[in-house]
Every structure is written in C-alpha cells, then in structure tokens.
Amino acid sequence: MSDQTPGAPTTVTRVPRDPSANEEAYLEVNDLQVQFPTADGLVRAVQGLSYSVPLRRTLAIVGESGSGKSVSSMAVLGLHDRKVARITGSIKVGGREVVNMSDKDLEGFRGGDAAMIFQDPQSSLHPYFTVGNQIMESYRAHNNVSKRAAKERAVDMLGRVGIPNPRRRVDQYPHEFSGGMRQRAMIAMALVNDPKLLIADEPTTALDVTVQAQILDLIADLQRDFGSAVVFITHDLGVVAEIADDILVMYAGTAVEHGPVNKILGQPLHPYAWGLLESIPALTGDPQPLHPIPGSPPSLLAVPSGCPFHPRCEFKDRVPDDWCTTLRPDLIPRTADLGRSSRCHLKDPDRIFETEILPRLP
Amino acid sequence: MTETTTPAKSGVRTVPGAPLLELDGVKMHFKTKGEGFLARRTQWVQAVDGVDLTVGAGETIGLVGESGCGKSTTARLITRLLEPTAGEIRYQGVDIAHMSERQLRPYRREIQLIFQDPYSSLNPRHTVGTIVGTALRTHGMVAKSGELSRVQELLEVVGLNPEHYNRYPHEFSGGQRQRIGIARALAARPKIIVADEPVSALDVSIQAQVMNLLESLRSELGIAFVFIAHDLGVVRHFCDRVAVMYLGRVVEEGPRDALYQKPQHPYTQALLSAVPDIGVVRGVPPKNRIRLVGDVPSPVDPPSGCRFRTRCWKAQDICATEDPALIERAPAQRVACHFAEPPAESILAETA
Ligand SMILES: Nc1ncnc2c1ncn2[C@@H]1O[C@H](COP(=O)(O)OP(=O)(O)OP(=O)(O)O)[C@@H](O)[C@H]1O
Ligand SMILES: Nc1ncnc2c1ncn2[C@@H]1O[C@H](COP(=O)(O)OP(=O)(O)OP(=O)(O)O)[C@@H](O)[C@H]1O
C-alpha cells in the first residue's frame, strides 16, 4: 500500500500567537465538582474547577496523572454516567447549560456543537464498520442528508485531514489504516459537523514526533478555518508552548495555575509548575541533572489537608505558621498581571523563580 | 569458531576483546496472511530487516524512530524473546541468535528487558516481594534464606520503601510500578538492560524520577542500556549514542552530540525538526520545520532502493535502484543515504 506522494516536505514556521484578551467565552466552566462514590469512599476527582475558552482560542490543560484532566473534560461533553458520577457546578457551552441537560439533548449536542478526540483511536473507531461509514453516520445524525451526500462529505473530510487517496480509503476498515492515519480518521469524524468546541484528550501521546507534528498542524488549520474553541490535554509542555494560548495547570482535582501560555511557562508562580519545568530534559546545551518533584501524587480518597501539594512541596517552610498544612489556598488573580492566577500561599514567588528556579533550567 | 573462555560460574562464554553486544545483519520477518483478495497468499512483514548495532560495556544506546519501524521487535530479538530469521546476535562475541532455551539460560540473566507498561507487565496477584523474589530464584541468585533481605535491598536501590515488599502492584502509583519492574530486572545482576519505552507512560515529573534512577544504575552499577523512546529530549539526556530507525533499518547512528547537532540523514533531520520546543515562550525564535508528507510505507512491501525515498525531498533516480549502505560519514557517525550531509543551519533552536 504505497499511495504516498513523494514530494517536498512542507517547511512551516510556527509563530507564537498574539493573545488578544477579553473575548467572549464559548465554553464556561464554573466551580465544577465531579465525585465518584466507591466502595473505598468518595473519590473527589474534580474539586471546584473554573475556566473559560473563547472561540478561536486554545486552552491547554496539563497536570499530574490522575489530577482530573480527563474526568473534567468528559463532564464538559456530558459523558459521565449519572449513576456513577456526582456532578455539581456549571458548564456552559455557547450559553447552554450541560450539567443538567437531558440525555436526548446531550445526544444532539455531542458530535454536533462539541466533539472530543480521545487518546486511543481504538476506543472510538469501531472495527466492524468502514471508516467512511462511521464518519457518514456521525454526519447523518446531525444533518438531514442523503447517504450519497454524506459519503461525499466523508471523502472530503478524509482528504481534509491529509489521508492520501480518500476516495479509496473511505471504504476501508480501521485495521487497514496505520496508527497515525487512524488518529487522523478519528479527527475527521470529530470534525465532520464543524464543532464549535473541540476537546482533544492527549491526541498525540501515543504517536511519534513526526506524526504528532502533522496532527498538531491539522488541528491548528481546522481551528483557523472553523473558528473553534479548543481544549487540548497533554503532558508535553513543548506541545503546549507551540499550540496553546492559555494554560491551566491541574493538581489533585483543581487548577493551581491559570493564564496565558507565555506567562505561565515563562515565569510560573506555583511550586508544582516549577517542578514540571525542572523535570523536562533539554534538547540543546549541556545536559543538566533533572530535579523532579519528590514523592507521588495524592490519593483522591484522602486529599491532603491545607494545600494538597504540601506533602511534596519544597517551599512550604517559606510560608509563615502552618498555613500550607492547614489552610487551603485560593486561586487568586494577580493584580499586577491581568488574566493569570495561582493557588499558593507564597509571598514572593516571582523572586524565588528568578533566583532559585530559573538558573537551574536549561 | 573463535576461541572462547567459559567463566566457571556464570556459564556465559566470552570471546576476549569482543564488544558486549553486537547485532550483525539481524532480520525478523514475520509471516502473515494477506488481506482481502490476497487473503490466501502468505506475506512477510519485514519488521526488522538488516540491523547492525554495537553496544559496549556500560554504554547507553538510544533507539528512536517512527511508530512501527521495528524498535520493539529489535528489543525482543536482543533479549531473545524472538529468534531472528537471519543475522547474528553476538553477546561478548558469542552468537546467541539460535541458541536453545537451555543454552540461553545463563544469557537470560545478563540481558534483561523492561517494558513500557508498568501496569500489565506485573502480575496483579503477586506481592512485590514475590515478583522480585521469583526473578532471584529463576536465576538462582541467592539462597532461600537470603531472599527477603536481597529483595528489600533491591527495593531500596530503586527508591521504594523496603517495608512494602508485602504489597500488591495496584497499591503503587505508575512511577512506583515502573520501579518494581526495574527492581525485577536488577535481581539478575544484568550487564545490559533493554528498556522499551520505560518512561513513556509516566507523566513528566514521575518520568524524571525514573530517569534519575536509571542514570544512577548506569553510573553506579555500570549497566549498559539499549533505551527505546519517542521523546528525543529524554534520549538525549540519557544516551551516549543514538541509532535512528526507519522501516526496519538503522538509517543513522552516532555519538549523541553529533547526531543532534549535525544529523546527516534526511529522516533524522525531519525527526529532530518535528520536536515541539518549549523555548518559544522564553523568546527563542521559532524554528523552521520539515514536515514529512504521508505515512510510513507498509513493511510488507517496502520501497525498492532507499526505504525513505517515498517521503524524501532529496530523492534522485539512484535512490529507487540502489539501497544506500550504512557508512561512516563523520567520526563514529554512520549514515545510510546517497546524499548524506549535515544541515545548512542548526535544526534545533539554540537557547540564547
Ligand atoms: N468511574 C470512576 N470511579 C472512581 N474513580 C474514578 C472514576 N473515573 C476516574 N476516577 C478517578 O478520578 C481521578 C482523575 O482521573 P482522570 O482520568 O481525570 O485523570 P487525568 O488527569 O486525565 O490523568 P492522566 O494524565 O493519567 O490521563 C483519578 O484518580 C481516577 O482514578
Ligand atoms: N508478531 C508479529 N507478527 C506480524 N507483524 C508484527 C509482529 N510484531 C510486530 N509486527 C510488525 O512489525 C513492525 C514493527 O513493529 P514494532 O512493534 O517493532 O515497532 P515499534 O518501532 O516498536 O513501534 P512503536 O513505536 O509503535 O512501539 C510493525 O509493522 C508491526 O505491525
């Protein structure tokens, strides 16, 4: 199967964006809580999360494994089983409340105005149906069109996501696609109804960097063409730096730092975010020792008192009294720095970053 | 046959002066059924098709390349979970490629594998003590009486609480489970560990903890590594040398700095240029990128001549007819390309 087109690689230059502030939010999450009652106790997976994303903007969500990135994003699409998850707070998409939406309304909403790309293409592509059939079905569920028109749309979408020879590929089964192509087919399916909100949950984690780059370009192109709001979940801060406008850093079910990407990655104020930066090996310069965050993530059955990060925080002795272990810090907007906020008791995080952290970064 | 010595205890034969590990023209062709109307015809997946690689004692070699290029298959060949369809796998000069399970036993001890997935590679019904203890017993490492203390010692080496030997894998976090897998590999006192994406499933802060652990094993115990990863930053951090694979072959191999600063194969250049870079937020000017078009061709029916030619922007007629050999183009840097040359300007953005 070699239907590749030999030819020049496209040389692209990614330019950091100019985040123009104060746009109207398309997705608005307010004090979201998601809890799972289990035999072992109540799992507090998301505890008071608030953020918003305007059209044409990308929010990256990063954070420790198990910090609630996927659980909160699934709530946005109403994907939790209400018999299993307790959800409170508010999630507004284009002004409509999702938290109490009826199952029937949710069905129309998902795959229409809002769509999700999952990490594992296997989980959303059915092995027994052709790729084309699955895209057509998704299209016809939201548009009253003939099969033929839907197929044309599927071919069009496959071409759009860079699958060579889409007219032939449309009739193939998922197993006939390579991993990268399956991921693209899934993106085609997510985008077939021009969603205004796209949530991508680690869409490139399983892929190598060349395929990852293709997918990132693709999402950026589609976002430009359709003007969508994008939420992008990833562990890779390099990816965040390249594609996101804003970033939300999560720890133990809450946001610990939130704001424009260049500010948060350039000068983070929360000790957890410092730990992340110090954990990434550099691509240039002399290899420096890594300074990972000690310890492991907390159990959500028994979230630590005070600041949930305190058992792993090297800076808690800089905070007076025993605030860190007893008093939960709020997510406080910075007066000096519009649009960013952090959740930590430290008085002078800027100075600590400049004098102690920055010199250790590559 | 070359002269070998047999150290009495380990049972591993050695050719004096031979490198620790050498792959020489190693091939692994899997038999499969074709698809659709070809269903009756047998096809061969050329997963690994002529790999040459040398690993010295205590050395770390990174293995990178596009998904499906044969990295894991190479790992399973080195650890002899697979028998190659051609070529030699020499361990200290002795070819182990076709040894029987009985002959292999002493070698299995010295060549260990750690897996990507810390979840599925540990038996959920066994305690950590049993998991590590079984490895000790399989390789006859300690007397029964000394087993527990050695298990605890190993747990300590990998940074786990030695008191936790009685716990089950599910009671540990992902990073801790990966440490258990490492402790199990260390039980046999290996000379070489093949690590197949050992940190890919971990998030960055835990990944850095495990990286530091591997780093100390190599500096303190002198263990050699074949280290497979997608993350080129991680590979650079850990490896002395790096081999880049494409569609079953090594296309470039060399010392770390040469490979990252002066990659000569077009595929290596594309790979490095695709790495997302956090530097842009700190004012490093955005770099130019080479975007590859299309997908890797199928290993069932690889292109003639140079296997990269269907995606190569430098391809000429000769690339379709003549398979480029892996030859030395700079000191210790070998490249398989008819038109190998370093890039005109640095591919990786330089931090000011
Ligand atoms: N159905 C459920 N019942 C109980 N706990 C759950 C359930 N679903 C998720 N959780 C828990 O909620 C927490 C948050 O999980 P989530 O999947 O959102 O993490 P994440 O941030 O996406 O992590 P990762 O980076 O590993 O994907 C985890 O501790 C998880 O075990
Ligand atoms: N037992 C097998 N039978 C048939 N084909 C196989 C078998 N094992 C692997 N392959 C094929 O061999 C090729 C190389 O696979 P391998 O797992 O070594 O790739 P990899 O480089 O490790 O990829 P990844 O980065 O995705 O882990 C793939 O095309 C794969 O589908």
Ligand code: SF4
């Ligand atoms: S509040 Fe205290 S424990 Fe929490 S991150 Fe800040 S300094 Fe560390």
Ligand code: SF4
């Ligand atoms: S041999 Fe030819 S096709 Fe292959 S990498 Fe070199 S220039 Fe490209």
Ligand SMILES: [Mg+2]
């Ligand atoms: Mg997740």
Ligand SMILES: [Mg+2]
């Ligand atoms: Mg693999």
